Amino acid sequence: MSLDPPRLDNPDDDFWTQVRRGWREARRQAAAALHSAVNTETIRLAVTGLSRAGKTVFITSAVQNLLAMADGKGALPKFDDHGISARLKKLGLLAATEDAPRFPFERNFAALADAEPHWPPRTASLAEVALKFVVRRRRTAGLDFLKTREVTVEILDYPGEWLLDLPMLSQEFAAWSAETLARMDTGPRAAAAKPFLDFLKTIDPDAPADADAARRAYDLYLAYLFDARDRLGLRYLQPGGFLCAPPWPKTEAMIFAPLPVTPGRAAKPGSYGELFRRRFDLYRAEMGGRFFDKHFRRFDRQVVLVDVLGALHGGPDVFEDTRLAVSRLAECFSYGGRKLTNPFARGISKVMFAATKADHVPERQRDALQILLGRMAGADIDEMRDARAAVRTAALAAVRCTLDDRASIDGRDVAVVRGLPMGRDKLVRFYPGEVPLKPPGPEFWQGSFFELPVFQPPKLDASGESGVPHLGLDDALFYLIGDRL
Numbered sequence: 001m002s003l004d005p006p007r008l009d010n011p012d013d014d015f016w017t018q019v020r021r022g023w024r025e026a027r028r029q030a031a032a033a034l035h036s037a038v039n040t041e042t043i044r045l046a047v048t049g050l051s052r053a054g055k056t057v058f059i060t061s062a063v064q065n066l067l068a069m070a071d072g073k074g075a076l077p078k079f080d081d082h083g084i085s086a087r088l089k090k091l092g093l094l095a096a097t098e099d100a101p102r103f104p105f106e107r108n109f110a111a112l113a114d115a116e117p118h119w120p121p122r123t124a125s126l127a128e129v130a131l132k133f134v135v136r137r138r139r140t141a142g143l144d145f146l147k148t149r150e151v152t153v154e155i156l157d158y159p160g161e162w163l164l165d166l167p168m169l170s171q172e173f174a175a176w177s178a179e180t181l182a183r184m185d186t187g188p189r190a191a192a193a194k195p196f197l198d199f200l201k202t203i204d205p206d207a208p209a210d211a212d213a214a215r216r217a218y219d220l221y222l223a224y225l226f227d228a229r230d231r232l233g234l235r236y237l238q239p240g241g242f243l244c245a246p247p248w249p250k251t252e253a254m255i256f257a258p259l260p261v262t263p264g265r266a267a268k269p270g271s272y273g274e275l276f277r278r279r280f281d282l283y284r285a286e287m288g289g290r291f292f293d294k295h296f297r298r299f300d301r302q303v304v305l306v307d308v309l310g311a312l313h314g315g316p317d318v319f320e321d322t323r324l325a326v327s328r329l330a331e332c333f334s335y336g337g338r339k340l341t342n343p344f345a346r347g348i349s350k351v352m353f354a355a356t357k358a359d360h361v362p363e364r365q366r367d368a369l370q371i372l373l374g375r376m377a378g379a380d381i382d383e384m385r386d387a388r389a390a391v392r393t394a395a396l397a398a399v400r401c402t403l404d405d406r407a408s409i410d411g412r413d414v415a416v417v418r419g420l421p422m423g424r425d426k427l428v429r430f431y432p433g434e435v436p437l438k439p440p441g442p443e444f445w446q447g448s449f450f451e452l453p454v455f456q457p458p459k460l461d462a463s464g465e466s467g468v469p470h471l472g473l474d475d476a477l478f479y480l481i482g483d484r485l
Contacts, residue, residue, distance in 0.1 A: 042152045043484055044298055046348075048160045049305030050235045050325055054356045054398060056122050058305060059157055060108040061398040061468040062477055063129055067091060068467030075467030076474035083138075084485045089148060090134040100295075103129035103157050109464060112399065117457035118422070124244055126295065127157045135485055153481055156299065158291075161240030162247075163304070165287050167328045168238055173277040174265075177258035180238065184224070184258075187317040189234070192227045196220035196257070205259045205273035214255060214275060221257035233314045236325035241287060248290045253282040301350045301480045304329060308355040308373050309432060313452050316445045323376045323439055326353065330377035330391065351391045352479060353377055358471050359397035360452065361432050362404050362415035366471070368435040370395040375438045392479060396472035401455035405429055419455040428453070 049055040068075035070091035079085050096102035104127070108120035133151040168176060184193040199220050203213060225243055228234040237243060242254065256279040259272060267273030304326075311322035330353070355373040358366050374393040402419035407429045416431045430453055436444060458469055 039148065040150045040152075041484060042154060043300050043481055044154045044156060045301045045303070045480055046156045046158065046296070046299040047303050047305070048158055048163045049356070050160050050164075050307065050322065051229060051233070052310060053160065053305035053307045055157060055160070055305050056108060056120055057112075058303075058356070058398040058473075059103060059129065059155055060105055060112065060120065061470055061473060063093075063105050063131065063155070064109055064464050065467045065470065065473060066131060066477070067093075068465060071465055073465060073467055076477065078474035078478040079482065079485075082478070082482065084135070084482065087136040087138070088133065088485075089136060090132075092132055094130040094132055094152065097128065097130070097154075100126045100128040100156065103127040103155070105129050110462075112457045112468070113460040113462040113464065117459065119454075119457065123157055124159055126247060126291075128154055129157075130154045133485060151484055156295065158295075159240065159244040160304075161237075161244040162287070162291060163329065164236065164238055164240045164325060165284075166292070166332050169284055169288055169292065172263070173259075173280040174261045174263040176238070176280070177261060178263065180258040181260060183236075187320075188232050189224075189228060189317075192232060193224045196224050200257075200260070203259070203272055205261045206268050206271050208270050209272045209275040214272065217257045218255045233310070233318045234321045235311075235318075236321050236328070239283060239287075241283065246287060246290070247295075248286055251282075251286075253279050253286055256280050256283065296348075299348050301352075302348050303352045303354055303476065303480060305354050305356050306373060306376075307357060308369055308376070309357050309360055309435070310452060312433075312435070312440075316442075319439070326373070326376045327378045350480060352394055352476060353391070354394040354396050354476055357397060357452075358395040359400045359402045359419075360417060360430065360455075361435060362417055364415055365432070365435045366395045368437055371437050372435060372439070394472055394476050394479075396470070396476055398468075398470055398473055399457055400469040400471050401458055402430070407431060419453070421453045422456050424456075 047055050047059055049058070065075040069079055069085050070088055072085065074080060076085070093105070103123070104120075111118050111120040131153050133149075133153065135149050135151065137147060137149060171179075181197075183189060184197065190197075196217070199217060203217065222242055225237050229237055229243060240246075246254075256276040259276055261267060261273045261277070267277055306322065306326055308322070311319045314322075353373055355369045358369055361369060370393050373395070377391075377393065402417035405416050405418040406413055407416045408414075409431055414431060416429045418427050418429050420427050432452075460466070460468060
């Protein structure tokens with residue numbers, strides 16, 4: 001804190017008048033600095049998700065419901081229950097900062113609230129939206145300057161593909177290559193990866209590197225990654241910066257692929273092994289410095305969205321791939337209030353893994369969706385619910401598109417949901433099947449699964465004053481930011 005010295009800048013006043021004026025200004029500055037230090041706070045909430053998990057919709061609904069809560073519309077009951085909405089004096093959106101482009105909140109909400117509601121387009125780069133809360137304190141100790149607090153919540157949106165690079169930062173090229181090639185040679189990945197794996201047989205990692213062949217290996221590996229994500233629905237694909245433009249201009253660091261090199265043995269100078277290892281190391285350094293070090297370390301809270309139901313309906317290979325992605329990411333976070341084990345992210349104190357599309361299952365199955373996600377992450381749900389834990393799970397729907405209903409299936413009365421699929425004019429009843437409480441065994445996959453429908457968003461008030469219907473969003477937001485309000 002620095003204070004300006006007394007200013008003797010009015011020749012018409014005597015010396016002591018100028019001194020008194022100067023010290024009054026210094027006290028005013030000191031009081032303002034103390035007020036800012038005690039009564040202002042910034043929370044940086046990072047939102048990401050695995051493929052098709054709905055992070056754009058999550059952020060849009062979260063912002064709109066917070067604004068509606070500030071207008072007393074009861075959009076977030078958890079905030080009402082804990083008296084936050086009653087103590088909230090003011091809430092508004094802030095202008096964009098220089099850290100990231102502004103998240104297109106207004107455009108996204110307009111899509112949801114359109115006369116023909118539709119889902120907004122996904123964002124594929126870093127974006128930010130910020131809200132400023134002015135709240136009355138519960139206790140002031142009789143001090144007027146403690147009556148209110150100003151809390152700025154910065155919500156950061158970034159591609160989930162980037163998050164999947166987090167486990168890479170602690171791996172060497174040989175270990176990463178061995179793990180990646182082993183996965184590519186099994187299940188549905190094998191057919192998609194065949195052109196790359198066949199070409200790899202023509203390359204000796206110890207041979208002098210040829211630029212054209214190196215580029216060909218990269219192109220074939222990149223084609224495999226896109227095919228695995230877009231056609232097969234797989235999630236655990238690295239490097240994420242290959243699938244989604246990284247936070248820096250493309251360079252030669254992008255031109256590498258896994259190679260069957262021997263761990264612990266130095267590659268020959270000038271060889272394919274040495275070239276790709278060097279580029280792999282440069283990629284890790286760039287991703288670490290340009291994103292994880294610059295942005296991730298500044299995050300205070302993190303939510304990772306996972307389409308668990310979509311993984312179940314995708315079949316055993318898609319589910320196992322999603323489970324692997326979730327468990328590897330969970331390993332990067334520690335329990336019991338400790339912080340991220342990754343050195344680039346020491347600031348994160350709370351993490352939530354959230355199963356989205358909870359409105360696609362009837363009420364009695366939503367707990368199962370949350371429990372399953374917790375066990376996919378490799379932790380018992382009771383441990384993750386511990387009040388001291390830094391990591392929790394949830395099941396939610398940022399925009400609720402269905403209502404609970406009943407239907408007769410094979411002569412049995414079962415719980416279902418009812419909604420309007422996109423492009424249809426009649427409501428349908430949907431039975432998602434039974435959600436298991438733990439990663440299922442082979443017998444589970446012998447049953448038939450229906451294709452998950454894409455339900456149309458509900459009709460919304462275009463002004464946004466009534467908020468957005470949801471399931472569990474208030475619980476998630478309260479966990480992530482409620483303690484600071």
